[in-house]
Amino acid sequence: MLLCLALAALAQPDFDPRRLERVPLATGLADAMGIDVLEDGSVIIIERPGGVLLLPQGGQARRVGRVKAAVFGEVGLMGVAFDPAFRDNGAFYVFFSPEEKKSVMRLTRMVIHDGRIDPARDKTIIEVPIDQDGAIHLGGGIARDAKGRILIGIGDNSPPIPELPIDQRPGKFMADALRSSANTNDLRGKILRIEPKPEGGYRIPGGNLFKDAKDGRPEIFAMGCRNPFRVMCDHATGEVMWGDVGVNVDPKCGITPSGYDEINRTGTPGNFGWPLFSGPNEPFTSFDFETRKVGPKFDPLHPVNFSRNNTGAKELPPARGAALWYSSVASARWPALGSGSRSVVCGPVVRPPEKPGEHRMHERHQGKLLVADWMRNWIVACDMKADGTLGDAEPFAQNLVFRRPMDIRMAPDGTLLVLEYGDKWNENNDGALSRLVYRRGNRPPVARATANPPAGKAGIAVKLDATPSSDADGDALKYEWRDAAGAVIAGEGPSREVRPATAGAHAYTVTVTDAKGASATAKVEVRVGNAMPAVSIRAPAGGGFFDWNQPVLLQADVSDEEDGSTAKGTIPSEKIVWRAMYLPRGAGEAEASHPGLALMRASTCFGCHMAGEASRGPAYSLVGARYRPEEGAREKLTKKIVEGGNGSWGSYPMPPHPQHTPAQARQMVDWILDEAGTGLQGSTGATAAIMLPHPGHKGDGGVWRVTASYTDLGAKGQPALTGEATVIIHARQRKAAFADSQQGALVIDDIEQERDALAWLAKDGFIGFTGLRLDGISALRVRASATIAGARLEARLGGPDGRIVGKVEPAQAFGEHVIPLAETAGIHDLVLVARLDGPSPTGAKPLGAHWVRFEPGAEASKAIALEREKAKPLVRVASAKAASGAPAKPWKLADFTDAELSAVTKRDGKAGEALLGRLGCVGCHSVGARKGGQLGPNIAESLPRLEKEKDPVRALLGEILDPSKTVDPKWRTRVVVLDSGRTVAGLVLSQTDSEVHLVSDPTRPEQVQVIPRDRIEEMRETPASLMPAGLLDGLGRDEVLDLLARLLKDSKGK
Incomplete structure (x- = not known):
């Protein structure tokens, strides 16, 4: 097999980093901590709070x-x-x-x-x-070697102090790593190697550091470690490797060196120096904590543990140096590692796979050790040298963005598994496991299509366009369009024109085929019978700038073929709805970037709640404000989402949402507590204004997406359509790290000097800001620093080779620099490019940028001041943590007149028949003779109960709008608590002496869970209905009335 791989390697084309792609395997992980891989490709995943998931090869991750x-x-x-x-x-x-x-x-x-x-x-x-x-620096990574022995990395258990942690003064033992890492009789600060026994306990394998227990604990394989967070074993050679997160000694103490993060590799046991030595076995200077004086350096050949807290040997084995080391400043030996805060993670050695797959890693990386950094968010591939050190480090997967890489493993097929922790230090719910694959050969195209306009009157000309489709290999593409009947639409190229003549929805499909025959499809839908409203925004100007804590004027116009226009007064101006969403990472950020918000939009949450205003339920901003200070709020709200509840905010109960797992519910709660603000939601009027309060240091460099929308009245039996217009306005000061585009940039979270995310640029690397309106901008103010003398920052339009409009040569320390801007009108993309006339060392980053500020000239400043005065009387306060997507208004019973409801029975109900499926009614109910699900009563059989009401039609509508008002005990949700602590909620379909049969997800009633009674700790009933409130809020008035007509069709009574 090795010969075959060697021959195949000779024929391999050069490595192309663009062919290295990420395939998601598991998302929504809570503080994702570690993984391991079986020979069959199965993966086990752990979360710091205790969760364990199993991902079978080719299957879905499930919690075990x-x-x-x-x-x-x-x-x-x-x-x-x-x-x-x-x-x-x-x-x-x-x-x-x-x-x-x-x-x-x-x-x-x-x-x-x-x-x-x-x-x-x-x-x-x-x-x-x-x-x-002081439960800090305790490592915790484990691995098994080729013989099944367990390796454990444990840190020194010493919290960081400004000095070297060798403080022996009374009461300071926690600041003494000599008591742990350098103590031969203590298991902390070590790599342990043991043979676990199936019945519990362990055996000591041969070959550890201390043969005689009198000399030291026999479990110790390596000592002198500070925080060996991730330990690995190369099964091909037996070498043990680990990343050791190093110290940052305050230079004011006079102690040298400042400290290094390390990668250590060894096939034999030994002492790796901490806390007396670091990096290339570089000795620290001794330090007297009473006099604050430094003393002589320690001797790596004859290290001595002189601490009064030491319980082991005084004379220690000779210290060994690291295989790779780097500090907070740029490394001359390994420039690709960059600079700034650091937290090293040891990955695997790339070896020829036993079962090579099509998407295995490229042969270029065979025999290299992969190393990651949790703070700097990079992965590098390092040469393995014969002397035990690591050679050149080259960037790996630099086209991909990682969110704190936590663990890296090779899969049996040669692909790479990367576990990402998430953005925050803790309480993340957005951790992810991905597979990195290398795409060989032809890559299929990506099909994308649009329809313009997406709706209109019968016979309207619609352009179907697949121009956005792409092919990663640059192949020429062929396009074939078909209608819903499968008939080919004649034409050449990516676009076609169609004129659908009949009312209703018309579907069209495009097949995109590359030069080698690979294809992909995309679909679009055109609705005929009701024209789409046209909305235009006059203010703010798209691409312009806003200033924090200052008002922004909002102005829009609407026209609609059926309804008229705001200009003529036939469309009331208050029907224009404004929404705004803040994107701290710039215009390229996805609208639903928070996973909790994405889950809420896919659920029924916004049927009852809005982000910034009270609806049927309280505004999420109020929920966040009320519960944010409360201890245990996350678990309390998580439980309430899954199980339901009532009485917290008024008379309306909250229905259970058993279709969501507790982990998903926690993500929703995270958004509510951490992200939902007062928000600009549902503000109306052709003219309005918004005030943008400063969001705090970390989030102050993004953009606001401002949207104006209008929902028409529907036409010719077709549902109402919503037209909208959107503009992006930029923070006057944008963060370099969160630019809209970048190339050759390394983003590092600097917690020591600038205390913010920074962008470090390679020679000719750049950051770019998209769609800037530069009218009136006279200068750029940039906070930047050079690492190489003579490096300069150029401002260019359109791209890195576009017209230059300004430049500056920063000093070799962070400071503010002004770049006068040549007069530029209109909307442009602006890039800041790092230039260096001379050569740049491999992997070096000559320039670092913190932020750029767009300064208006004198005339522009006057115009801004006048507009603010106009906006002040109209101001509503928004939040930099607001999000859009909630309906503007929910239906209320009082919205319908007696005359409308009394006339319902005169409707034929045909239009309401389709709504039974569209709303999912038949997924839970039978409706007369129309068979449906079993999660609720047959609606026709429940209607006689309403005949006793004074107005049965109004009573029926009231129960749909408030489904938890009256719930038959038979249809109430049960909450089941299992012996594992897991909670399951849903409708009990049937039960026996040994089992309970329950449906958790009302959208998937066919999925029945069978729960053994011996696993049930508790089962209780909730007062809430499984049917969601706000079910009708997406319907027009006529649609609501048509649905009632269809439901009443089967009534035998009045």
């Missing part, structure tokens, strides 16, 4: 249970490794801080049986005592 881990300091569920015989015994190992014993870190053997972790089979392997009051 929870480890009862205590989450505090920097501990929780930290490491995971499969047992070599997992396929036969279901066993795996986890390293965690147990809830019931926070004074230790514990390695436990667990077993998955019948798809769930069986706690009765847990076996404790080893416990490592820790000082829980």
Whole structure:
């Protein structure tokens, strides 16, 4: 096989980084912490709060249970490794801080049986005592070597201090890493190697550091580690490798060096120096904490543990240097590593796969060690040198953006698995596992299509356009358009013109084919019978700028073929609805970038709630404000979303949402508590204004997306359509790290100097801002720094080779620099390019940029002041954390007159028949003779109950608008608490002495869960209906009345 791979390598084309692509495998992970991979490609995933997921090869990730881990300091569920015989015994190992014993870190053997972790089979392997009051720097990564032995990385358990942590003064033992890392009788600050026993406990393998227990603990393979967060074993060579997160000594103390992050690799046991040595075995200077004086440097050949807190040997094994090391400043030896804050993560060595797949990593990287940095968000590939060090480091997957890479593993097919933690330090719910694949050969095209206009009167000319389609290989594309009947629409090129003549929805499909025959399809829909309203925004001007805490004028016009226009007064100006959404990362950020908001839009949340105004339920801004300070608010609201509840905000109960898992509900709660603000939602009028309060330091460099919309009255039996217009306005000061485009840029979160995200640019690298209206902008003010003398920053229009409009040569320290701007009118893309006349060292970043400010000239400043005066009387306060997407108004019972409702029975109900399916009614109910789901009563059979009401039609509508007002006990939701702590909610269809049959997701009633009674800890009833409120809020008035007519059609009574 190796010969075949070698021959194949000779024929491989050069590595093309654009062919390295990311394939999502699992998302929505809570503080994603670690993974391991089986020989069959199955993956186990752990989350710091205790979650365990299993991802079978080719399948979907599913939760198999929870480890009862205590989450505090920097501990929780930290490491995971499969047992070599997992396929036969279901066993795996986890390293965690147990809830019931926070004074230790514990390695436990667990077993998955019948798809769930069986706690009765847990076996404790080893416990490592820790000082829980300073549960920091405790590593926690584990791995198994080729012989099935477990490697555990444990840190020094010493919180960071400005000095070197060797403080022996009374009461300062936590600041003494000599008590742990350099202590031969302590398991902290070590790499341990043990052989776990199936019945619990462990054996000591041969070849560890101390042969005689008198010399040191026999479990120790390597000592002198600070925070060995991720440990790996190269099964091909037996070498053990780990990333050790290093110290940052305050230079004011006089101690040298300042410290390094390290990659260590070794096939033999040893002492790796901490806290006396760092990096290339560079000795620290000693330090007297009383006199604040530095002393002589320590001796790496004869290290001595002189601490009064030491319980082991005084004379230590000679210290060894790291294989790779780097500090907070740029490394001359490894320039590709950049500079700034750091947190190294050791990845795997890329080896020829045993079962090579089509998308395995490119042969260029064979034999290289992959190294990541959790703070700098990069991955590099390093040469493995024969002397045990690492050679050149080259950027890997630099075309991809990583969000704190946490763990990297090779899959058996040669693809790469990357686990990302998420943006925040903790309480993330957006962690993700992805597979990196290298696309060889022909890549299929990507089909995209539009229809313009998407709606109109019968016979309207519609342009179907597939021009946005693309092919990664640059192949010429062929386009074939077909209508809903499958008939080919004649024509050449990406566009066609059609004139649909009949009212209703018309579907069209385009097939895009590349030069090698690979194809992809896209669909568009055109609605005929009702023309789309036309909305235009006069203010603010698209591409312009706003200033925080200053009013912004909003002006719009609307015209509609059927309804008239605001100019003529036939469309009331208050029908124009304004929405605004803040995008802290710029115009390129997806609207639903927060996963919780995306889940809420896909659910029924905005049927009852709006972001900034009260609806049937309270505004999310009020929910966030009320619960944000409350301890335990996240779990409380998560439970309420899944199980439902009432009484918190008024008389309307909140229905349960059992279709969402607790993890999904937590993501929704995260958005409500962290992101939802007062918001500009539903503000109306042809002229309005908004005030934009400053969002705080971290979020002050983005854009506002401002949208004006109008919903027409419908026409010719077709539903109402909403037309809208959107403009982007930019913060006067934009962050370089969050530019709309970038190339050759490394984004680093600098927590030491600038204390913000920075963009470091390679030679000819650039950052770009899209769609800027530069009228009246006289200068750019840039905060930047050079790392190489003579590096300059050029401002260019359109692209890195566009017309130059200004330039500056920053000093070699961050400072503000003014670039006078040549007079420029109109909307342009502007890029800031790093230029250097001389050569640039490989991987170097000659320029760093923090922000750029767009300064108006004198005349422009006067115009801005006049517009603000006009806007002040109209101001509403928005929030930089607002989001759009909620309906402007929910239906209320009082919105319908007695005359309208009494006339319902005169309608034939045909139009309402389609609504039964569109709204999902028949997914839960039968409606007369029309068979449907079993999650609610047959509507026709429930109608006689309403005949007792004074106005039965109004009573029926009232129960649809407020489905939890009256719920038959038979149809109430049950909440089931399982022995694992997991909660399941839904409708009980049937139950026996041994099982409960329950439907959790009202949108998928065919999926019945069978729950054994012996797993049920508690089952309780909720007062809320499974039917969501706000079900009708997407309908027009006539549609509501047509639906009522259809429901009443089967009534036998009055």
